[in-house]
Amino acid sequence: MNNFFSPMRFGRLLRAHWAEKWREYAWFVAVLVMLDLIFMAIFFSSDRHTLLRQFQFVGQMQWYLTGLFFSGIIFAGRYFKYLLNPGASLVALMRPASAFEKWLMAFLVIGVFYPLAYTLLYMLLNYPAVQVAKAMAFQAGSCESCNYDFRVYFPLLTTQLAEVSSKDARMFMTGQVFFFVILSTAQAFIASGTAYFKRSPVLRTLLVLFLLFIISIWTETLPQLGIFALNFDEVQTYSTSEYALSLALWLGLPALLWAALYFHIKEREVA
Amino acid sequence: MIPRSLPKLGLWLFVLAVVWYFVGNSLLKQQKKELSSHEIDLHKSGQQFVVGSGDRLVIRKPDANFVARNIKLIFDPDISQVTVNNQSLGMSVRGDAADGVINITLERGVTPGDYSHNEVQILLPASVNKLEFSGVNSLDISGRLPTSTTELSLEMTDCVPQVNLQQLSVKRLKLVSTCQELKKDKCCTGSFNLGEQVQIGKLEVNMLYGSLDFSSEIKPQETLLMIGEEVVITGRRAFFETARFQGGAR
Numbered sequence: 001m002n003n004f005f006s007p008m009r010f011g012r013l014l015r016a017h018w019a020e021k022w023r024e025y026a027w028f029v030a031v032l033v034m035l036d037l038i039f040m041a042i043f044f045s046s047d048r049h050t051l052l053r054q055f056q057f058v059g060q061m062q063w064y065l066t067g068l069f070f071s072g073i074i075f076a077g078r079y080f081k082y083l084l085n086p087g088a089s090l091v092a093l094m095r096p097a098s099a100f101e102k103w104l105m106a107f108l109v110i111g112v113f114y115p116l117a118y119t120l121l122y123m124l125l126n127y128p129a130v131q132v133a134k135a136m137a138f139q140a141g142s143c144e145s146c147n148y149d150f151r152v153y154f155p156l157l158t159t160q161l162a163e164v165s166s167k168d169a170r171m172f173m174t175g176q177v178f179f180f181v182i183l184s185t186a187q188a189f190i191a192s193g194t195a196y197f198k199r200s201p202v203l204r205t206l207l208v209l210f211l212l213f214i215i216s217i218w219t220e221t222l223p224q225l226g227i228f229a230l231n232f233d234e235v236q237t238y239s240t241s242e243y244a245l246s247l248a249l250w251l252g253l254p255a256l257l258w259a260a261l262y263f264h265i266k267e268r269e270v271a
Numbered sequence: 272m273i274p275r276s277l278p279k280l281g282l283w284l285f286v287l288a289v290v291w292y293f294v295g296n297s298l299l300k301q302q303k304k305e306l307s308s309h310e311i312d313l314h315k316s317g318q319q320f321v322v323g324s325g326d327r328l329v330i331r332k333p334d335a336n337f338v339a340r341n342i343k344l345i346f347d348p349d350i351s352q353v354t355v356n357n358q359s360l361g362m363s364v365r366g367d368a369a370d371g372v373i374n375i376t377l378e379r380g381v382t383p384g385d386y387s388h389n390e391v392q393i394l395l396p397a398s399v400n401k402l403e404f405s406g407v408n409s410l411d412i413s414g415r416l417p418t419s420t421t422e423l424s425l426e427m428t429d430c431v432p433q434v435n436l437q438q439l440s441v442k443r444l445k446l447v448s449t450c451q452e453l454k455k456d457k458c459c460t461g462s463f464n465l466g467e468q469v470q471i472g473k474l475e476v477n478m479l480y481g482s483l484d485f486s487s488e489i490k491p492q493e494t495l496l497m498i499g500e501e502v503v504i505t506g507r508r509a510f511f512e513t514a515r516f517q518g519g520a521r
């Protein structure tokens with residue numbers, strides 16, 4: 001059997017993880033649903049302006065991205081929570097699986113399955129809510145010159161903005177892609193920190209983040225988005241080196257942090 | 272097993288990620304600044320020139336893929352020729368004069384998008400009495416005109432420009448828009464805005480689509496509004512008391 005990766009062993013690891021964690025994940029989903037329903041109730045009971053702002057296309061997109069970002073980070077921060085419990089930690093670390101398989105599972109669960117599950121949940125709740133909001137908006141009195149946009153937002157697939165040129169649609173897609181890159185970076189950072197620190201992992205990870213923030217202010221380092229910069233006014237042209245630098249920076253950063261997580265997991269096994 | 276000689280590889284990778292972030296940002300920032308000072312100097316030296324004289328000024332921006340704002344047209348009775356003074360690196364200005372018509376064309380500059388703090392200033396002699404704009408996103412008109420000046424006509428030939436008048440005194444002002452479509456997004460419709468210090472004897476507006484802002488305390492002696500049904504007007508009561516409406520725009 002391959003010590004690095006075995007599909008059979010990885011499948012068993014995934015099943016064992018699901019059997020152990022599904023209740024916790026179900027609670028996580030329940031909390032998200034409750035929060036979403038509470039906010040929806042607030043939006044529906046608010047004035048017409050809030051209703052229109054929140055449930056039109058751009059409002060849906062902002063709600064989806066904000067929710068995914070914050071819940072995704074919290075989810076990543078909770079993934080290695082079991083390492084705080086000596087018993088659970090020992091069981092998990094001694095599981096018959098390689099460090100790579102454990103890392104791959106963490107990457108898939110945090111970085112792929114969670115965003116997919118969140119998207120599914122969002123669609124289930126958002127679609128009917130948008131239909132209700134649309135009916136309410138038109139029931140309240142039609143406005144001939146008003147330009148409502150109640151199309152249902154679906155991440156990465158809804159590429160066409162209403163009434164805009166192709167350059168805006170391209171920017172719109174670039175912005176979404178960059179969001180997922182940043183989300184992955186943030187998740188890898190939090191997961192790495194919580195896997196590395198043995199005591200108060202979340203607090204210490206946040207402390208490191210704060211220190212990095214202070215360093216970036218001190219060194220006057222503002223994030224340079226390069227080719228990912230959103231500029232709806234202008235069609236920007238970039239040089240090949242700008243493309244290469246931007247891609248290396250913003251794809252290399254999450255890759256390095258995820259790689260760091262692999263070694264953190266490996267080092268925890270050794271320890 | 273990880274060799275004992277390579278402890279904390281994860282930590283070092285994390286440090287590398289931090290260094291990667293800071294160095295990458297620095298390199299990208301450097302990339303932006305790489306535009307040679309020679310290119311900038313060349314642009315600046317060619318952007319201060321005298322165009323010529325005439326009575327009609329036409330400003331065009333043929334390229335729709337960049338924004339032209341921060342353009343100031345200033346009437347100066349002491350000059351006899353149209354003069355361009357472009358401080359913006361984001362925009363490049365070309366100009367020529369023929370048969371009494373002064374043509375100004377706005378193009379992308381050496382650093383497109385970098386025009387927020389610098390402006391394009393075009394000084395106009397009192398002989399100019401007709402201004403036409405197309406593709407320009409916003410421009411401000413101000414300055415002094417001799418009292419003998421009787422008429423000034425401003426015409427937008429598409430639905431884009433937002434024209435702001437400040438500090439100007441004319442006997443007769445004509446605002447014309449040939450925009451032929453209703454923009455759903457009202458914020459971006461072509462508009463004429465008249466500021467507090469504008470004094471007009473007779474105001475004439477001919478517009479099918481767009482918006483007019485007369486919310487300052489201007490009170491022309493005579494106002495004729497030939498406007499379409501979709502034109503949005505903002506104004507004080509005193510303004511409308513002297514206003515006459517006449518059918519649709521021609």
